[in-house]
Amino acid sequence: MKKSISLLLIVLLLTSVMLVGCGTDEGNGEGGEAKKAVLLVSGTLGDKSFFDSANEGMKVIKEELGWETHIIEMGTDPSKWEPTLTDVSAEDYDLIICGTFQMQEKIEEVAPKFPDKRYVVFDVSVDYDKADYSNVYSILYKQNEGSYLAGVLAAMVTTSDMPKANEEKIIGFLGGMNIPVINDFLVGYVEGAKSIEPDIKVAVSYVEDFANPAKAKEMCLAQYDMGADIGFNVAGGSGLGQLDAAKEKDCYAIGVDSDQAMLFKDTDPEKAELILTSMLKRIDNSLVRAVKLFEEDKLPFGTVEVLGLAEEAVGLAKNEFYERNVPQEIKDKIEEIEEQVKNGDITVSSAFDMSDDEMQDLLESVRP
Structure with a gap:
């Protein structure tokens, strides 16, 4: 009887160890926690254009790369954008993503105050000669x-x-x-x-x-x-x-x-x-590319990259309507x-x- 109980305890102990070991492989952050990214939209989704493309990229980052993602629609009142960026910077996001020329001054103001945070800005570049923006990666498009x-x-x-x-x-x-x-x-x-x-x-x-x-x-x-x-x-x-x-x-x-x-x-x-x-303008592809490089510690913060046809960051849609009508x-x-x-x-x-x-x-x- 004692041997049976001892064997049962050993089996339970080994099983729990195996489960804990498996748990550490889930997600892509330390301790099994998924990394977190937030997209700040200086406007709203539903434009069937620019920001919707960025949102599609966030979906891929979540579903295929396993990140925890959040989307914040900041609305059309510019006075709310910098306070929102500041609030988000105080939270535990691994990457803070925003874009367009409308956010340039906001990023330039906020990023130096949070040197341990990492920012990705698309379709605009901060002025790297103005201050220390070694925590900001900028994407421009051809x-x-x-x-x-x-x-x-x-x-x-x-x-x-x-x-x-x-x-x-x-x-x-x-x-x-x-x-x-x-x-x-x-x-x-x-x-x-x-x-x-x-x-x-x-x-x-x-x-x-x-x-x-x-x-x-x-x-x-x-x-x-x-x-x-x-x-x-x-x-x-x-x-x-x-x-x-x-x-x-x-x-x-x-x-x-x-x-x-x-x-x-x-x-x-x-x-x-x-x-x-x-x-x-494949905002989606460029954001997914940036996150993959970040995971490999190869994302060149402190610089701007200009992506074009060769990087599949721009191009024509060749869908069923294109194939049928052109x-x-x-x-x-x-x-x-x-x-x-x-x-x-x-x-x-x-x-x-x-x-x-x-x-x-x-x-x-x-x-x-």
Whole structure:
């Protein structure tokens, strides 16, 4: 009897040791605890664009990398953003993630106060010459490269015999604001279009607001009325107005940041069919890449990286609508040019390297 009890105790002890041992392998932090990341949204989710792409990245970080993730929608009142960032910095997050030019000054103010915290900022870079930002990793994107492909597509569409193409060589561009990062899209778009059709004209409008789709729609209706048969929106939530205008005028559109055609596939298939592609700024891929590098202790804090086609951080959406509605000749040309950009045979200009006069000259050269 005593032997039986002793054997039972030994078995129970070994089992408990094995369970504890297994427990230490769960998660990816010390003591079996998952690492924690938070995404601060300077606005709200649901823009079917920029922040939604960041949110998709957080889902991958949670589901595939095993992190504990949190999303904080800070709303549209900028006065609340810095206090929220400060509060989050006092908590036990391994990575604090935020982005866009709207958060640059907030990060520059808060990050030095929490030197033991680690920050990832996307689509903007802190000014590393201003202070010690050795705990901040910045991501910029070669949106000019992806937009070059969008321009190639737009020019080939407007000069094609596609059903909704007209005889005018006019394409549209809608920007959220007249700022360098938006103009970087525009520069690539114009250069890509002119590489196909040197005499192309581009109708350019700026909403000066990333959350005003009604105003954006009126601007894009005017672009379509002047002869544009395809337009490219780079305007966050305002860009949804361009998609509404495309549906009303039965013209083509190019989305941005996330795959906007797929977002309307079930809710508005007629609109989805008009969105030939989207120029994806893959915030999701870049955040997943950053977290993987962080896990390997290889994330270069204190620096900025600029990611493009080669890193799969930008590119065109090649979904079922693209495959069905874009002629094979155009798809083949885009594949060819994409490889040329990746391997350096084509170098795309950037708005960040252009003076105001050079930018104005470019706009004048394509004004309808």
